[in-house]
Amino acid sequence: MTMDTKNGSGRTTGRGIGLAAVRGLALALVSLPGAVLCFCLSLVSIALIPIGVGIVTTPYVLTGVRAFADARRVLAAEWGGVRIPPAYRPLPEDANPWARTFGMLRDPATWRDLWWLPVDMTAGFVTALLPAVLLLFPLEGFALALGLWRVVPDGYWYGFVPVTGQASAFGAAALGLVLLFLAHFLTPRLLRLHFRLTRAVLGGGQEELAERVRVLTETRRDAVDTSAAELRRIERDLHDGAQARLVAVGMDLGTIEALLDKDPARAKELIAQARKSSVEALTELRELVRGIHPPVLAERGLGDAVRALTLRLPVATEVSVDLPGRAEAPVESAAYFAVSEVLTNAVKHAGADRIWVDLHRADGMLRATVTDNGKGGAVVGAGSGLAGVERRLGTFDGVLAVSSPAGGPTMVTMEIPCA
Numbered sequence: 001m002t003m004d005t006k007n008g009s010g011r012t013t014g015r016g017i018g019l020a021a022v023r024g025l026a027l028a029l030v031s032l033p034g035a036v037l038c039f040c041l042s043l044v045s046i047a048l049i050p051i052g053v054g055i056v057t058t059p060y061v062l063t064g065v066r067a068f069a070d071a072r073r074v075l076a077a078e079w080g081g082v083r084i085p086p087a088y089r090p091l092p093e094d095a096n097p098w099a100r101t102f103g104m105l106r107d108p109a110t111w112r113d114l115w116w117l118p119v120d121m122t123a124g125f126v127t128a129l130l131p132a133v134l135l136l137f138p139l140e141g142f143a144l145a146l147g148l149w150r151v152v153p154d155g156y157w158y159g160f161v162p163v164t165g166q167a168s169a170f171g172a173a174a175l176g177l178v179l180l181f182l183a184h185f186l187t188p189r190l191l192r193l194h195f196r197l198t199r200a201v202l203g204g205g206q207e208e209l210a211e212r213v214r215v216l217t218e219t220r221r222d223a224v225d226t227s228a229a230e231l232r233r234i235e236r237d238l239h240d241g242a243q244a245r246l247v248a249v250g251m252d253l254g255t256i257e258a259l260l261d262k263d264p265a266r267a268k269e270l271i272a273q274a275r276k277s278s279v280e281a282l283t284e285l286r287e288l289v290r291g292i293h294p295p296v297l298a299e300r301g302l303g304d305a306v307r308a309l310t311l312r313l314p315v316a317t318e319v320s321v322d323l324p325g326r327a328e329a330p331v332e333s334a335a336y337f338a339v340s341e342v343l344t345n346a347v348k349h350a351g352a353d354r355i356w357v358d359l360h361r362a363d364g365m366l367r368a369t370v371t372d373n374g375k376g377g378a379v380v381g382a383g384s385g386l387a388g389v390e391r392r393l394g395t396f397d398g399v400l401a402v403s404s405p406a407g408g409p410t411m412v413t414m415e416i417p418c419a
Helices: 002-047 053-080 097-105 108-145 166-202 206-259 264-292 295-300 302-311 329-350 386-394
Strands: 156-158 161-163 316-322 354-362 365-372 399-403 410-417
Touching: 002 053, 002 108, 002 166, 053 097, 053 108, 053 166, 053 399, 053 410, 108 166, 206 264, 295 302, 295 329, 302 316, 302 329, 302 354, 329 354, 329 365, 329 386, 329 410, 386 399, 386 410
Parallel strands: 316 354
Antiparallel strands: 156 161, 354 365, 365 410, 399 410
């Protein structure tokens, strides 16, 4: 029994090392050309500002740089457990190109992104590639010991071992074995080092703290305004809907009382009408309550509430839930309505035929990820409703990250601190 457990642990560790190496290799292959392209385009676009061309191109280029950085933030959270919250200053949606260009250039987060690009294409590339090198380079040493040394040119070196014959080839294999042993311990750590390096550059220290204070102040104000608007909506719905129907029921009952002896047939019609009005009023009240706080959320928790929500969608949806317990009611409510808004956007705008929802808790964070195979192109603040989701999460010091390249897929990740 003990032996099986150890074997299972070894297989799990082996999968973890292999997964870290594959992820690091993918990061290295994507990050180098992506960082070089973003950096070159940024330099050219900013240099063209004095002649006017950069005024038009810079907002688009910097938006692409932010999308590239946001994608790395998502991977840092998903693959490395490293949170890198964005701290971009909001821009008015109706801002002209001049205001957008200089508004983005005055944002310290923009310059952190631009400084991160050369770091990512150098030190970031190396730290991402090392996990794969540590795992794959020992294979060359083993191949040399198996006879590959016979076809290598004279003066060939494997690391610091000169390969001249079978004995030195065995030395190369011994070195490969040492490197493979080191890979067992270092490969996952090197991948996390890559993401910590990213956080060290993209994170803003005191500037980030000041920006977070400003964002939290705005989100608190937005929360107060939203609550006031919600109360007005509830009052309006009650006044125009259920209250009006209940008043009509009361009037019908008064008329029924007067007609009961004089015109029983008419009284019976009014009783049926009053019953119908009472049913409609009850339905409206239930819908109103469901919009405030769904009963299934209060009774069954966030996982079952989201599953019930997806059952009403016209798109095939898979839900994965790994929540060890219940979060605080306000946190569950915020996560539920945020997921609901993102699902609504995916159904209305993405053109997707499949959606995946993942809910889990890790490192004190409630994380919800919604992925669809639609056309992509989702941007926060572009009228997609994601700006409202970001404000809702910001009330709880939560973050929203969107990865949505043209052509899809779209992945929206939401995190809320959760005890």
